[in-house]
Amino acid sequence: METELNDGLGRRVALHAALADPARLRIVDLLLVGDASPSELAGLLSMPSNLMAHHLKVLEGVGLVVRSRSEGDRRRTYLQIVPGVLDALRPGAARPAARVLFVCTANSARSHLAAALWRRASEVPAASAGTHPAASIAPGAIAAAERHHLPLPRVKPRQVAEVRSDADLIITVCDRAHEELDLKTDVHWSIPDPIRAGTPEAFDLALEELDRRVENLAPLLAPAAAN
Incomplete structure (x- = not known):
């Protein structure tokens, strides 16, 4: 001992x-x-x-x-x-945010899952978009959300320009989107693309990592005061 x-x-x-x-x-x-x-x-x-x-x-x-x-x-x-190393240390007081916008390449998995997790964890509104939107949400993302009892709206993937507002706090959850997005991003989360592997385990791991990131960030943001 x-x-x-x-x-x-x-x-x-x-x-x-x-x-x-x-x-x-x-x-x-x-x-x-x-x-x-x-x-x-x-x-x-x-x-x-x-x-x-x-x-x-x-x-x-x-x-x-x-x-x-x-x-x-x-x-x-x-x-x-490294997860868990600095559990006792966090940045300072909560920052006001009008809305959080999660961005990935296709807006078919990671960004939708992140927005759904955020709505469960925070009162700050959330939306999602992609730099090259797919035709629909990936079936693997839908299945993962169902396995984890996470409400996931079945909405059509959209391009960033269609969704973004000037007041958004932008979080990229995809390396490619972060590198090619012609906008200043506030936060980047390097989450591996589960669609590449295509397995339930890959989608579950992405969801788990997104959930951890959301739980870390959500207490640091507060709803912006209405004008």
């Missing part, structure tokens, strides 16, 4: 040491609400790439962040917080 306590204490010390630098704490705050590539983080923080690489090496070294390869251009990587 004493060994286990000492191991736990050492882990806490390592995490606190990694977060003791203001720049690394700012990186973690950004990654808590969405994934980003190293170059995107460097741009957001006005930080030289070599210094960003140093800070990311420290955060990765203590197991705070991990990388995943983009499903879009296959060259860049996206960083994300």
Whole structure:
């Protein structure tokens, strides 16, 4: 038991040491609400790439962040917080939002599931759209929603320009959409495309990951006051 306590204490010390630098704490705050590539983080923080690489090496070294390869251009990587590592740390007070708009490529699976999960978790309205809308919602997404008792409106996928309003908080849930969307996005979630695998397990995993992201972000947003 004493060994286990000492191991736990050492882990806490390592995490606190990694977060003791203001720049690394700012990186973690950004990654808590969405994934980003190293170059995107460097741009957001006005930080030289070599210094960003140093800070990311420290955060990765203590197991705070991990990388995943983009499903879009296959060259860049996206960083994300390891689930559960920072359960006690969240950014500050709730931010007002008029509506959350979830965007993926086809608007046939991830964005619809994310919007449905959001409606269950938050009073902030939600909508979804795609950069290249499909003809209909993917049957796998419909089946996954039914398995998890998640109400999923059977609406036709729509193009971003048809849905977006200036007040929307835009969340991309697809690497390709994030990379090609000609709009400033507020948050990015790098969620693998379940349609590629086409299995119930792939859709369930996507739904589970979206649910985790929604549960993390929902407390940080509050309905915007009506004009």
